[in-house]
Amino acid sequence: MIKIIHLSDIHLGSGFSHGKINPATGLNTRLEDFVHSLSCCIDRALAEPVDLVLFGGDAFPDATPTPIVQQAFASQFRRLADAQIPTVLLVGNHDQHSQGQGGASLCIYRTLGVPGFVVGDRLETHRIATRNGDIQVITLPWLTRSTLLTRPETEGLSLSEVNHLLIDRLQIVLEGEIRRLDPTIPTVLLAHLMADSARYGAERFLAVSKGFTIPISLIARDCFDYVALGHVHRHQVLGEQPPIVYPGSIERVDFSEEKEDKGYVWVEVTRGTTRWEFCPLPARRFCTLTVDLSESPDPQATLLAAIEREVIQDAVVRLVYQLRPDQIDEIDSATLHATIAPAHSYTIHPEIVSQLARPRLPELGVGATIEPMTALKAYLANREDLKEIQADMLVAAQNLLSLDEPLTSLEARSGILSHSVQPMSTSDTQLSLL
Numbered sequence: 001m002i003k004i005i006h007l008s009d010i011h012l013g014s015g016f017s018h019g020k021i022n023p024a025t026g027l028n029t030r031l032e033d034f035v036h037s038l039s040c041c042i043d044r045a046l047a048e049p050v051d052l053v054l055f056g057g058d059a060f061p062d063a064t065p066t067p068i069v070q071q072a073f074a075s076q077f078r079r080l081a082d083a084q085i086p087t088v089l090l091v092g093n094h095d096q097h098s099q100g101q102g103g104a105s106l107c108i109y110r111t112l113g114v115p116g117f118v119v120g121d122r123l124e125t126h127r128i129a130t131r132n133g134d135i136q137v138i139t140l141p142w143l144t145r146s147t148l149l150t151r152p153e154t155e156g157l158s159l160s161e162v163n164h165l166l167i168d169r170l171q172i173v174l175e176g177e178i179r180r181l182d183p184t185i186p187t188v189l190l191a192h193l194m195a196d197s198a199r200y201g202a203e204r205f206l207a208v209s210k211g212f213t214i215p216i217s218l219i220a221r222d223c224f225d226y227v228a229l230g231h232v233h234r235h236q237v238l239g240e241q242p243p244i245v246y247p248g249s250i251e252r253v254d255f256s257e258e259k260e261d262k263g264y265v266w267v268e269v270t271r272g273t274t275r276w277e278f279c280p281l282p283a284r285r286f287c288t289l290t291v292d293l294s295e296s297p298d299p300q301a302t303l304l305a306a307i308e309r310e311v312i313q314d315a316v317v318r319l320v321y322q323l324r325p326d327q328i329d330e331i332d333s334a335t336l337h338a339t340i341a342p343a344h345s346y347t348i349h350p351e352i353v354s355q356l357a358r359p360r361l362p363e364l365g366v367g368a369t370i371e372p373m374t375a376l377k378a379y380l381a382n383r384e385d386l387k388e389i390q391a392d393m394l395v396a397a398q399n400l401l402s403l404d405e406p407l408t409s410l411e412a413r414s415g416i417l418s419h420s421v422q423p424m425s426t427s428d429t430q431l432s433l434l
């Protein structure tokens, strides 16, 4: 039996906007969080120890990570090299250099000849000797049209035609690899791809351009004992025979991953039988708080109570609250910031709700066409202070509506109206809304 840790989508160096500078280290706390999650995977690999580590791609946000980020990544993977644990680093779309061959951020490990390290930047089969026997790993990095096709072949074709051609070509090349496999030893396909049956996560927003979708039938082959995927940040299982698994990202890259569990996959492979399990990682919590204050008589108290109800300690918090324009002054910003301060980091997004969209008088409903007199009656029924002149107002309004000559200008209309309204109303603006 060969024991494997399969992790993916490390994205080290991402999401700095959700962190802050750690004064003790000078580093962004989100870099430290990602390194911590990664170190938990490596700790487990060393503690067992495992026979092989498979990384499913997307080490960094791009092919040119800063030295501090590269160093943080290398320090963790170096521990595997020191422990003589064979490791396969697959190249994801974020690791690829945009031009030509090579240049991926992970290729440096091959250039330096790190013992036991294999870089998967092309479709090929690697026979790897582990403490518990040999295993075959087919690496399938992120495909672009230039991987398997030449420019003349794709000239004048639509995107979907290119996609079909690429899938056809991939099928042929993969078939070639499969035919050369040794059927007596365990085999794993390690691929960075978007399978057609996968549910999306944050990678949809992170990808620079839309990539190709691979039919699941292409990779669900019984010659594989395990299909180790990367690219989709949400952990999911796409098949059981053989297991086809996305471990997902190791930390939350953004709020779209708020509700997702983060972790890696533990795999035990024997030729013909595979056992696997998802192992959660202590990723930092993300928390979105949405509070509608527009109906609240005390918006400040309602807002603070909503924050205090949530466990925001050490979480990345996003507070969204809705309020009416006339409530803006009722929110005390200093107190709000003090209440939300126990969060690891936070952003506050006030949203002003449109008054017109709200039913000011429930009996009138929203959006319905109302007769002017009905509207006025409903309005007056809600205004105790206008009770004495209610009858006069209704008569004045009726007179206005029954004028034979149409009012020719707004001035004329408002002139008559203000004449009737002036004595009884000082700061009332609601009439104009009717």
Ligand SMILES: [Mn+2]
Residues within 6 Å of the ligand: 057, 058, 092, 093, 094, 192, 203, 230, 231, 232
């Ligand atoms: Mn990816």
